[in-house]
Amino acid sequence: MILRTFGFSEFGFLLSALLWTVVLTIIALSGGGVVGFLIALARTSTQKWLRIAAATYIQIIQGIPVLMILFLSYYGLSLAGLQLPPLVAAGASMTIYASGYLAEIWRGCIQSVPKPQWEASESLAMTRAQQYRYVILPQALRISLPSTVGFAVQVVKNTSITSIIGFVELARAGQLINNATFQPFRVFIAVAMLYFVVCYPLSQLSRWLERRLHARSHH
């Protein structure tokens, strides 16, 4: 039996799979961003029941493994009669996962806008929507940048879990190549390096944003 070795074409396959990791990350962050934003608003709402519902959602999502969200949406969707491709199940579950964490991050950012800002905008007869639109959210956005980018790193890494339901992203591609070449050490080090190449710059960007934010707020 002739085994393939881990060469250029295999590395090319990993690179094309990396593209799917990036696509899935973008789906998770945009979908999770929209849902998470709404939940963050609910979490900081004046309505008590909305706050409690949002807090419960966040607690549940942050208290269960990403793998379980994945299995539940994968089997849940097929149970509802929808035979969906793994990309949809993966995208849906990563969206749910990201929404639970982004909601909590952004709640913290909204609440860290100083109280006088709320009072000042209220005294200008702004409606609550106007307060959010013109006063609170622009400030919260700036505060949220470092931790949001930091969370993006977690999302990139956690997309690897979707390989377990057979979605071919970077980690799954690594497994497939390993099955063909049986050079696990070389293959998975290459996979890890590719993840690192994506995640490390994001981590550094997050740190740089953090430093810049602190430098500004001390003036």
Next chain:
Amino acid sequence: MSYTFQFGVIAQYQNEILAGIWMTIKLSVASIILGCAAGIVLASVRSMKPGIGRILVDAYVEIIRNTPFLVQLFIVYFGLPGMGFRVSAVTAALIGMTINLAAYSTEIIRAGIESIHKSQIEAGEALGFTKLQIYRHVIIMPAIAKVYPALCSQFVLMMLASSVCSAISTNELAASAAFIESQSYRSFEIYIVVTLIYLALALTLRGVLALAGLWLFGRRVARRTATALPEVTA
């Protein structure tokens, strides 16, 4: 939807579920103890004078924190045998979890150590503390007290992430779920039940860690631990 839920089927498999829970707890507790101990040592090395030690610790922390846990498990489980170390799935899971958690703990405890003011150490010296006493009472314990809630969040995240170990055939809770699913075809029911068990485990672990915080550091730290949600460190 014409589906009838049948949760009753799951009751037959309670032994598998209990064995899975027990394995998840054992792996989590062992990796928390080992990973936290390694984190304290590495963060201490890191906070000493600049040099090769600091560079190595920084490299380790960055490499682990910027690669997925699943890939780390693959390297330990599939990669190590090629280098002559054959490890069982459980050992591989424990090694992977410890390596992963050690890097996060190092980063969190390092932040705690850096927040200790220099004047504290000088005050310790003025009181005639030995180097070891200063290290223990002035640096490490207050540093850990400060970051204890963040550290506990990381422990909970690790417990949840241990579900990924099922991918290398470690027989913990998620693997039990997959086994029962393959036997009974009641996928949705079994995953609902196991998800709820994970939720209960996460809340219990947080409660236990808060109690440990009460015993170690007092009421204020314990309260922050109980209410803290997993923090996302950059």
